[in-house]
Amino acid sequence: MIRVGIIGVGTVGKSVADILKANRDVIAARAGKEIVVKKGVVRNLSKKRDVSIPLTDNPDEVLDDPEIDLVVELMGGVDEPYAVVKKALQNGKAVVTANKALLAYHRYELEQLAGDLPFEYEASVAGGIPIIKALREGLSANHIERIEGIINGTANYILTKMMQEGADFDAVLKEAQELGYAEADPTFDIGGFDAAHKLLILASIAYGIDAKPEDILIEGIEKITQDDIAFAKEFGYTVKLLGIAKKSGEEVELRVHPTLVPRDRMIAKVDGVMNGVSVVGDKVGETMYYGPGAGGDATASAVISDIIAIARGGKSSPMLGFKRPLEEGLRLARKDAMSAHYYLRLKVDDKPGVLAAVADRMGKEGVSIETMLQRPVRNEAATLLLATHACRESAMQRALEGLRNLEAVREEPVMIRIER
């Protein structure tokens, strides 16, 4: 028998307890032993909840209980769970966490502290999709060339509704919150931070890159409007918030940003609250993983897979990641080292010479325009929607600076990267 303590019995914690009960037969058969939840820890004991496990509001009742073999951390946040996980490991307990923010900051440290103790985190990326096990085990023969992930369901839900129904950003965000997809603070979802946390975990496994969120490029979807959606539709793209890890030579680009993706690519078809991850290995080619990235039962499915793996026999297969760096000389690329095609939206004065001035600022930095749409708007203004040929990010940033300084440019330009 393996005895479990769950710290944080919210939606996912309740699902873990419920599924362990409902699927007890199959879980025990696969684990080779009974898995019993001895105690759950909640912040507020007086809150009514429909769970069948004994509850306490004191984490030490789990952390200091010598009978508990395994701690499941489902608290959310960074500092408190860090202290809890540390103490659990110091007390010799195996740990399973779904906490991507915790791992984004402390994964190497905790991995080291765990030593030979099992420390698993399948649910931290893309909820119910077994992407950690796919990368760590199924693809372990490959050099990973590229990962592209739709790894935030809330952002994907908002963008899908904007694309398919012409919906307004704020209204769809409210809907996503009501449906329970969003983080407690939805800026984590729409600002790209939640996706960045998950991307960093994947990048550690694939490349052994020890980066923190502040080291990588993170842009959110807040500025996307129906103008951008209209351009995307006109030119055969869809708009997605992508987490991208790309190896080129000795460098790995890590970035999260709204992206124009050709609509015939598989990843462009991952819609609504669903998650999708494409992984390209040098030997296997492109592989694609699709499924629910949020929600109690889906996330609990991943949490329990970790508990079963631990119950089967100590530490899972040797870690592919969290050893830095996996390949000699591999390092994180500078934020502006990438090259891409770019889309720009500019609100400009609608008068003679403005288009020429815009093209001139871009041309000076070697940025060449590939396609363009112009839409008149009120007050003698026009919206310019254009896409460039491939250029360096650094050149695009200089071109943007030049455009900001043009008198005829009325608002902060909006730029979206294109991944073809």
Ligand code: HSE
């Ligand atoms: N807020 C996250 C999402 C939940 O929308 O994907 C799962 O991490």
